[in-house]
Amino acid sequence: MTATIGYLGPKGTFTKLAVDKTFNGEVKHSYSTIPACIDAVNNGEINIGVVPLENAIEGTVQLTVDYLVHQVRLPIMAEIVVPIQQHLLVHASFTGKMADIKEVHSHSHAIAQCHQYIHQHLPNATLHFTSSTGKAAELISERKGEPLAAIGNQLAANIYRLYTIQKNIHDFPNNHTRFIVLSKQRELVKIAHPVQSEKTTLLITLPSDFAGALHQVLSAFAWRKMNLSKIESRPMKTGLGNYFFIIDVNQPYDEVLFPGVKAELEALGCQVTVLGTYPVYQLDHL
Numbered sequence: 001m002t003a004t005i006g007y008l009g010p011k012g013t014f015t016k017l018a019v020d021k022t023f024n025g026e027v028k029h030s031y032s033t034i035p036a037c038i039d040a041v042n043n044g045e046i047n048i049g050v051v052p053l054e055n056a057i058e059g060t061v062q063l064t065v066d067y068l069v070h071q072v073r074l075p076i077m078a079e080i081v082v083p084i085q086q087h088l089l090v091h092a093s094f095t096g097k098m099a100d101i102k103e104v105h106s107h108s109h110a111i112a113q114c115h116q117y118i119h120q121h122l123p124n125a126t127l128h129f130t131s132s133t134g135k136a137a138e139l140i141s142e143r144k145g146e147p148l149a150a151i152g153n154q155l156a157a158n159i160y161r162l163y164t165i166q167k168n169i170h171d172f173p174n175n176h177t178r179f180i181v182l183s184k185q186r187e188l189v190k191i192a193h194p195v196q197s198e199k200t201t202l203l204i205t206l207p208s209d210f211a212g213a214l215h216q217v218l219s220a221f222a223w224r225k226m227n228l229s230k231i232e233s234r235p236m237k238t239g240l241g242n243y244f245f246i247i248d249v250n251q252p253y254d255e256v257l258f259p260g261v262k263a264e265l266e267a268l269g270c271q272v273t274v275l276g277t278y279p280v281y282q283l284d285h286l
């Protein structure tokens, strides 16, 4: 059976680049939003969905986390980490100078990765948010003769025939994004790259605020010598002061340590859900 893969599109997004570098032979479908891609996996329209989760400069893609936690729970089957290079792209017919650019269009995460650059070099440009960097590139390609720019990658520049007026405009050099692979069918997720490490992501909700709750949660991992690579709180959306925690543990799920942690935390009144236990693939270049 040929698997079908959905990604945040259109053509020329970083998500599409990550999918093309990781998967071979599957049928690929573009979705214009992260929720649309997740829904499509959930309702069986496609087998696998790839969506961005976290960027090294801008942090978590809140839409992905919130949609997975509150709307559609799909297991995480793999993580793909890719280097991100943001370029400033203009219509090929643009003959002006950088200072002439009046508008900058891109995904909010891409704009956030280049805030300092925009502040220094495009102080008079207004910022316009699109559903992806590829969408911004597509939009600029349709606005011949206008002093507009998109922030995106070289693939988008090639596809939409844009001119790269400035390369590498992201504010910090070590720029990477983590993408997650969501699917109900583990056997269909075939990635022919070396596995870099294995991880387990947990969703933990605390009982109503009590002294030392977070300390006790962390101790359950600490005394078992389980290494955490991320802990992040997000609002439960039930009222101010109510949070859930997403915790990444640097090891695969096992039948001893994780059930031990779960039982200990449940005794404290916490709820513990495994969002996924999965291999991590790191791509050196896109």
Ligand SMILES: O=C(O)C(=O)C[C@]1(C(=O)O)C=C[C@@H](O)C=C1
Pocket (backbone or CB within 6 Å): 008, 012, 013, 014, 015, 016, 052, 054, 055, 061, 084, 107, 109, 110, 131, 132, 133, 134, 177
């Ligand atoms: O807009 C894209 O190209 C995407 O794939 C989305 C996204 C993101 O949401 O973080 C992915 C990688 C980059 O960090 C910027 C944007």
